[in-house]
Amino acid sequence: xxxxxxxxxxxxxxxxxxxxxxxxxxxxxxxxxxxxxxxxxxxxxxxxxxxxxxxxxxxxxxxxxxxxxxxxxxxxxxxxxxxxxxxxxxxxxxxxxxxxxxxxxxxxxxxxxxxxxxxxxxxxxxxxxxxxxxxxxxxxxxxxxxxxxxxxxxxxxxxxxxxxxxxxxxxxxxxxxxxxxxxxxxxxxxxxxxxxxxxxxxxxxxxxxxxxxxxxxxxxxxxxxxxxxxxxxxxxxxxxxxxxxxxxxxxxxxxxxxxxxxxxxxxxxxxxxxxxxxxxxxxxxxxxxxxxxxxxxxxxxxxxxxxxxxxxxxxxxxxxxxxxxxxxxxxxxxxxxxxxxxxxxxxxxxxxxxxxxxxxxxxxxxxxxxxxxxxxxxxxxxxxxxxxxxxxxxxxxxxxxxxxxxxxxxxxxxxxxxxxxxxxxx
Numbered sequence: 517x518x519x520x521x522x523x524x525x526x527x528x529x530x531x532x533x534x535x536x537x538x539x540x541x542x543x544x545x546x547x548x549x550x551x552x553x554x555x556x557x558x559x560x561x562x563x564x565x566x567x568x569x570x571x572x573x574x575x576x577x578x579x580x581x582x583x584x585x586x587x588x589x590x591x592x593x594x595x596x597x598x599x600x601x602x603x604x605x606x607x608x609x610x611x612x613x614x615x616x617x618x619x620x621x622x623x624x625x626x627x628x629x630x631x632x633x634x635x636x637x638x639x640x641x642x643x644x645x646x647x648x649x650x651x652x653x654x655x656x657x658x659x660x661x662x663x664x665x666x667x668x669x670x671x672x673x674x675x676x677x678x679x680x681x682x683x684x685x686x687x688x689x690x691x692x693x694x695x696x697x698x699x700x701x702x703x704x705x706x707x708x709x710x711x712x713x714x715x716x717x718x719x720x721x722x723x724x725x726x727x728x729x730x731x732x733x734x735x736x737x738x739x740x741x742x743x744x745x746x747x748x749x750x751x752x753x754x755x756x757x758x759x760x761x762x763x764x765x766x767x768x769x770x771x772x773x774x775x776x777x778x779x780x781x782x783x784x785x786x787x788x789x790x791x792x793x794x795x796x797x798x799x800x801x802x803x804x805x806x807x808x809x810x811x812x813x814x815x816x817x818x819x820x821x822x823x824x825x826x827x828x829x830x831x832x833x834x835x836x837x838x839x840x841x842x843x844x845x846x847x848x849x850x851x852x853x854x855x856x857x858x859x860x861x862x863x864x865x866x867x868x869x870x871x872x873x874x875x876x877x878x879x880x881x882x883x884x885x886x887x888x889x890x891x892x893x894x895x896x897x898x899x900x901x902x903x904x905x906x907x908x909x910x911x912x913x914x915x916x917x918x919x920x921x922x923x924x925x926x927x928x929x930x931x932x933x934x935x936x937x938x939x940x941x942x
Contacts, residue, residue, distance in 0.1 A: 550585045552717040553775075555758075557710050557739060557923045558583065558630070558645070560597050561654075564683055565690055565705040568626055573601040575628050577709055581925070584774035586807075587762040590719050592636065597711070599630030602647045616905065618881025624701045625649055630711050635719075644715040650707040651824050651921075653678070658820030658927060659831040681705070697883050710923035735819055735927035737761040738778060738801075746795035746839070746918040747787040755780050755799055757926060777805040778814065778928075784836075787917060794839035794915035801928060820927030827916060839916040849903070849910040852878065856899030863892045871895070878902030 560577035576598050583591035603626070610623040627649055633641040681687075683705060693699050742755040759776040780801035788795040804812045818835035828840040855875055859865045872895035876888025879898030888895035 549718050549720055550588050550590045552583060552585055552590050552713060552719065554713050554715055556583060557712045558591070558597055558633075559708060559710050559923065559925070560630075561706055561708045562650075562703060563705065565686060566703045568601070568604065568624060568701040568703055571601055571604060575599050575601060575630075575703070577630070580708070581760065584761055586773040586775060587770055591633065595636060596634040597630045597643070598632040598634060599628055599645075599711075601626050602629040603627040618697055618879075618883040619699075620697050621699050621701070626701075626703060628709055628711075630709070633717065641717060641719065643713060643717050645711040645713050648709050648711045650703060650709050652704075652708075653706045653825045654708050654822050655825040656820060656822050656927075657829045657831050659833055659835075678706075695882060697881065710921075712923070733761070733763050735929055736763045736772060736816070738926040738928055740920055740924040740926055741922060743922050744782070744797060744799065744918070744920040744924075746785050746797040749782050749785045749797065751782055751784055753782045755782060755801075757801065760925070772804065773807060776807060779803045779805070788839065788915035790912070790914050792841055792911055792913060792915045794841065795917035796836055796838040797918045798834070798836045800835065815931040816928045817931065818926060819929035821920070822925040822927075823920065827919065829918065837918050837920075839918050841910065841915070845906070846910045849906040852903040852906050853900075856896045856903065859892065859896045859899065867892065875899035875902075879905075 558579060559581045560579045562575065562577045566573070566575065576596060579591065579593055579595045579597065582589055582593045605625050605627070607623040607625045614621065614623060627647040629647040630645050631643060633643050635641065687705060690702050690704070694702065737760045738757040739760045740755070740757050742757075744755060757778045757780070759772050759774050759778065762770055762774050763772040765771050778801045780799055780803070782797065782799045784796075784798040786796045799818070801816050802814055804814045806812060818831065818837065820831060821829060821837060823829050828842060830838045830840045832838065855878075859875070865871060869889055872888040872892065873885040875895040876884035876886070876898040878884070879901035880887070884898045884902075888898050
């Protein structure tokens with residue numbers, strides 16, 4: 517009996533020893549890390565509007581794009597970054613437009629610094645990043661053949677998309693508050709922040725055995741490193757970008773890992789002018805510096821770009837990027853003359869407080885709506901003032917320039933006769 521007990525104990529001890537190397541191996545595989553080097557940027561957007569109060573105010577945003585190291589996914593889309601308002605400054609270039617609209621609030625600009633990365637499993641990783649100023653809502657602009665371009669119904673559906681987003685009551689409340697002549701400032705829902713890392717971040721790389729081969733991409737995803745502006749950039753200026761997502765061939769062969777540097781030049785730049793003449797710019801990328809130090813030629817065309825929705829950028833077939841003026845703004849500007857013109861012909865149309873307030877608000881916001889109650893003539897004057905502003909903005913004022921700050925996402929379409937593509941394809 518004692519001998520059988522001894523044999524049982526020995527067998528358990530031997531089995532326990534045999535499992536130790538296996539556990540050590542699993543721990544070692546789970547402990548593999550990936551390092552996100554300085555210079556990589558995190559593009560994130562806040563999901564809920566925040567009232568701007570003071571320096572130190574906490575800010576939370578979620579990543580809009582994944583972050584890759586080579587071909588390894590280091591930080592997935594949807595990860596959270598947390599930070600704070602690091603500085604608040606005045607924005608005098610916006611003051612005149614606000615005053616003309618009856619808004620006497622001094623415009624402010626907030627700089628935000630993010631210092632924490634929160635992964636999907638709740639892990640908090642400290643980060644050291646540069647402070648950044650938020651952009652407005654962004655939109656993807658891509659070249660589409662005429663047959664594939666959206667119709668009027670699809671354009672209206674896209675324009676109404678923000679109304680279907682969450683936090684409707686909060687956004688409605690913010691809109692009411694900001695219509696006052698003097699009001700608090702907000703960082704609006706959907707504001708995008710591009711923050712660049714200043715120090716490397718070490719993360720655990722997920723273990724993905726027998727992963728499926730990567731799919732080929734339609735576009736080569738870049739982040740612009742050199743700021744571009746159609747009014748200040750000149751022809752022949754060298755520009756640089758970095759690959760933000762790995763690019764695979766049709767045979768699932770990795771062609772350009774994330775972090776690959778690409779250089780190019782500005783071919784043509786046209787500055788904006790008066791009478792609503794908008795600016796445009798053409799640039800191309802022609803050289804690739806591979807991670808091993810070798811350089812390859814590249815033949816490509818800009819197929820798309822992600823920028824602020826308010827810029828209304830349009831992409832041509834040959835990669836020309838143009839600023840555009842809203843068609844709705846051009847149509848509504850002459851229509852705004854109908855109200856005050858009808859009131860001149862028939863002053864009884866302005867006899868109600870509601871109708872006078874409508875014309876007054878077009879010209880000078882809530883202050884105009886209140887002042888228009890004085891008389892029908894006052895309401896008509898404010899109505900014409902508002903119509904004149906719309907006509908000036910749509911047809912007379914200086915047009916918009918193409919402004920692409922650093923970290924702007926670029927979608928590059930590789931030409932079919934690109935030597936590197938032809939070499940990689942069997």
